[in-house]
Amino acid sequence: xxxxxxxxxxxxxxxxxxxxxIYPPMSDFLAERQIAVSQGYDAKNLQPAxxxxxxxxxxxxxxxxxxxxxxxxxxxxxxxxxxxxxFLRKKISVVVTGTHGKTTTTSMIAWGLHSAGLQPNFxxxxxxxxxxxxxxxxxxxxxxxxGDEYDSAFFDxxxxxxxxxxxxxxxxxxxFDHADIYADLDAIKLQFxxxxxxxxxxxxxxxxxxxxxxxxxxxxxxxxKETFGMDEGNDxxxxxxxxxxxxxxxxxxxxxxxxxxxxxSIYGNYNIRNALAAVAILNQLDVxxxxxxxxxxxxxxxxxxLQFRAEAHGIRIYxxxxxxxxxxxETLQTIRDxxxxxxxxxxxxxxxxxxxxNVFQNEIAEALGVADCIALPSLFRPEKVPESERLDETRxxxxxxxxxxxxxxxxxxxxxxxxxxxxxxxxDLIVLLSNGGFGxxxxxxxxxxxxx
Numbered sequence: 001x002x003x004x005x006x007x008x009x010x011x012x013x014x015x016x017x018x019x020x021x022i023y024p025p026m027s028d029f030l031a032e033r034q035i036a037v038s039q040g041y042d043a044k045n046l047q048p049a050x051x052x053x054x055x056x057x058x059x060x061x062x063x064x065x066x067x068x069x070x071x072x073x074x075x076x077x078x079x080x081x082x083x084x085x086x087f088l089r090k091k092i093s094v095v096v097t098g099t100h101g102k103t104t105t106t107s108m109i110a111w112g113l114h115s116a117g118l119q120p121n122f123x124x125x126x127x128x129x130x131x132x133x134x135x136x137x138x139x140x141x142x143x144x145x146x147g148d149e150y151d152s153a154f155f156d157x158x159x160x161x162x163x164x165x166x167x168x169x170x171x172x173x174x175x176f177d178h179a180d181i182y183a184d185l186d187a188i189k190l191q192f193x194x195x196x197x198x199x200x201x202x203x204x205x206x207x208x209x210x211x212x213x214x215x216x217x218x219x220x221x222x223x224x225k226e227t228f229g230m231d232e233g234n235d236x237x238x239x240x241x242x243x244x245x246x247x248x249x250x251x252x253x254x255x256x257x258x259x260x261x262x263x264x265s266i267y268g269n270y271n272i273r274n275a276l277a278a279v280a281i282l283n284q285l286d287v288x289x290x291x292x293x294x295x296x297x298x299x300x301x302x303x304x305x306l307q308f309r310a311e312a313h314g315i316r317i318y319x320x321x322x323x324x325x326x327x328x329x330e331t332l333q334t335i336r337d338x339x340x341x342x343x344x345x346x347x348x349x350x351x352x353x354x355x356x357x358n359v360f361q362n363e364i365a366e367a368l369g370v371a372d373c374i375a376l377p378s379l380f381r382p383e384k385v386p387e388s389e390r391l392d393e394t395r396x397x398x399x400x401x402x403x404x405x406x407x408x409x410x411x412x413x414x415x416x417x418x419x420x421x422x423x424x425x426x427x428d429l430i431v432l433l434s435n436g437g438f439g440x441x442x443x444x445x446x447x448x449x450x451x452x
């Protein structure tokens with residue numbers, strides 16, 4: 001929503017908005033662009049009446065601005081409808097979907113096109129470091145967009161990605177997520193099948209073959225299709241993977257022939273898969289092999305994706321957006337393999353609608369168990385989840401301790417910081433895992449450790 005606001009402002013419209021509990025990086029992003037954001041919701045924020053109200057999917061009936069909008073018959077659209085109407089119709093859409101890796105893959109493709117001089121337009125769910133932005137309006141023929149399977153608005157419960165007019169697309173992986181709106185994996189697979197059905201015959205689809213569900217939902221596609229993954233039987237695969245200095249190196253293999261060797265500045269097998277997806281799309285868009293290599297090797301990542309925050313007295317602190325068990329596990333395993341810390345700390349906030357639920361009770365214990373020390377705050381807004389469905393943090397800590405891990409269920413950020421300052425020592429590496437503001441721990445913890 002912040003990115004869309006900035007894009008509309010750049011297109012010549014006067015923009016204002018409302019939110020509650022807004023936090024960096026997007027609060028800083030909006031402030032830099034002088035877009036006014038009212039803290040909290042009030043009918044006065046819609047006076048005088050705007051020409052259009054763009055309704056985010058976090059809002060529902062009963063919100064004072066929603067009620068005022070409906071009572072006064074103000075024109076309104078959902079986020080994806082607005083994006084389609086104002087920006088996508090005259091472009092060739094490249095839509096990146098999947099449970100994990102969307103933001104990084106979208107950013108890689110956009111940067112690859114930019115590096116090749118193709119002036120991409122793009123919209124992602126984070127800040128791409130290369131662009132220092134979450135959107136771009138460079139004016140070229142392509143629009144690269146992160147395609148989210150979450151619902152669109154209180155009046156449109158279908159996924160956002162069904163509005164995005166895909167011509168080229170990525171399905172990186174498909175897993176169960178968003179337990180607040182989907183009953184099970186089959187419900188999610190249905191939406192991905194509908195997405196695949198929107199890609200025209202002359203279009204193209206890159207499918208993550210390491211995900212059985214992604215292969216399943218793409219089976220009946222009518223467009224051209226290529227697979228990517230770690231197995232050499234895929235159209236796109238990787239081999240000779242190694243860490244050289246601060247670079248993660250591997251050969252990109254296309255149909256069992258060497259395409260190019262890449263030297264990335266980001267780590268982990270999941271980023272190999274993201275890079276293979278980006279290469280498949282860029283190759284389809286006739287970007288040269290050398291330009292693909294130069295673009296991906298100069299790619300510096302996405303803010304809040306395994307981002308270094310600080311070092312204090314030999315203790316390194318990183319942050320990552322991971323909250324789904326698969327992402328948590330892969331992030332922690334990558335940190336252990338790449339950085340080899342004396343001890344690995346996972347400070348995990350169950351904040352998303354799914355991570356606050358017990359649907360992944362066992363899986364999140366296994367994922368967090370990759371770390372040596374684990375600290376949790378109390379559940380974020382537990383009243384939003386029925387008591388019978390809530391994640392049992394007491395049981396989670398007990399399960400981790402049975403695995404031989406040091407684990408604590410602490411009430412708040414202050415309690416976590418106190419425990420870390422008591423226990424952490426030189427050689428430890430701490431990763432902060434949350435998809436939200438996490439009570440300002442990103443700044444508070446380094447300051448407290450430095451003072452210790």
